[in-house]
Amino acid sequence: MSRRLLLIPATAALLSLTACMSDVQDAKYSSQIEAAKAGAIDQGWVPRWVPEGAINLRETHNLDSNESLLAFTLPAQPAWQPPAFCQPADAAQLPAPAFERKWAPTSFDGYQTYACQPPEAGPGLAHALAIAPDGRSVLVWSSSR
Template sequence: MRVSGALGLTGAGMLMCTLLTGCGTGGEAQFADVAAARAAGGGPASWVPDWVPDGAADIRVRWDLDSNDSILRFRHTGAWQPPTACTATTAPGGAALTASWWPAQLPDGTDYTCAQQPMALRIAGDAVYAWSTR
């Protein structure tokens, strides 16, 4: 059976989209540390921003390709400061995504919004939570 032009291209496009990106799907990844995330290269590792410090560990990220939403959590040692494009705030809004490792209510901490990406951060002890905002 022969498939005609537009339908054939649409079908092939859908197959490629599904194979390459998962179209309409999201994902989740965990990395032991920044070195592991950087060694993994693109794909899930691309959701770990460059500003995550070299000493970060237990990195978890979840994303949704349809909405371009993401959540990220990592642990750090020592004093960590958010990117310079972030400013302290009191009510950054909540994350659109959830995950088994993302608390229903974030622990108390210091909140920031970052215009550069747009995202929000909460630093709570040795944990940093980051999520996309709109």
């Protein structure tokens, strides 16, 4: 009986430890500057080309696959243009984001969508960008799908 009582907390502790070691991580930053200070840009989870004026950054990434999802808000002025390595593309031709989050849209109706080939991109991942009709909400993702 006492072995059984010891086994229950040990199992619970192991499950908790396993949950803490997830390969998928989420982060929030109030600004691009905060993301840079936290190392998210140097680690590659927030692209270097995200404008310094970007705010409300939310990102999710998988440490093993390098798939990622990033949302941010642009300042009202001046109008922002995606980097030159992003070309307009039909949303249906883009890979679906690897993650679903409440803060990320699941439909890109009305969005300006782009296929991107960043120079620092690794093999096996497709990169995409979507700008909401308001011109301020941006979603960026890399996916192996």
